[in-house]
Amino acid sequence: MIRALVVGFLAIALGAASALADPVETTVKIEKRKVVGERVIRVKQGDEVTIRFNTDEIVELHLHGYDIEQEAKPGSVATMRFNARATGRFPVTSHGFGGHSHGHRESALFYIEVHPK
Numbered sequence: 001m002i003r004a005l006v007v008g009f010l011a012i013a014l015g016a017a018s019a020l021a022d023p024v025e026t027t028v029k030i031e032k033r034k035v036v037g038e039r040v041i042r043v044k045q046g047d048e049v050t051i052r053f054n055t056d057e058i059v060e061l062h063l064h065g066y067d068i069e070q071e072a073k074p075g076s077v078a079t080m081r082f083n084a085r086a087t088g089r090f091p092v093t094s095h096g097f098g099g100h101s102h103g104h105r106e107s108a109l110f111y112i113e114v115h116p117k
């Protein structure tokens with residue numbers, strides 16, 4: 001009886017811990033300066049997000065709001081990792097393809113939506 005209770009508590013504790021930080025992994029493919037397929041990635045607040053990039057051209061990526069910059073190149077997989085602590089809709093833009101920087105005169109390649117728990 002007591003043992004069953006302890007096991008029950010453990011299961012709840014482990015469940016709560018994993019609910020706090022669910023790992024979310026996805027791959028974004030960029031071709032001809034556009035994202036192929038889904039242009040919105042939806043995650044839950046607190047998720048540990050890993051985004052891998054496959055690109056046919058060198059590109060400087062910027063996740064606004066979280067302010068993460070990541071260069072991606074053809075022939076290697078670039079990874080962007082963050083904890084989705086802030087909710088909202090955040091654009092990921094290019095700061096230039098082909099090794100040329102264009103500052104912030106860019107439009108969104110895709111969006112990350114972080115939904116409240």
Ligand SMILES: [Cu+2]
Pocket residue numbers: 062064093095103104
């Ligand atoms: Cu930017």
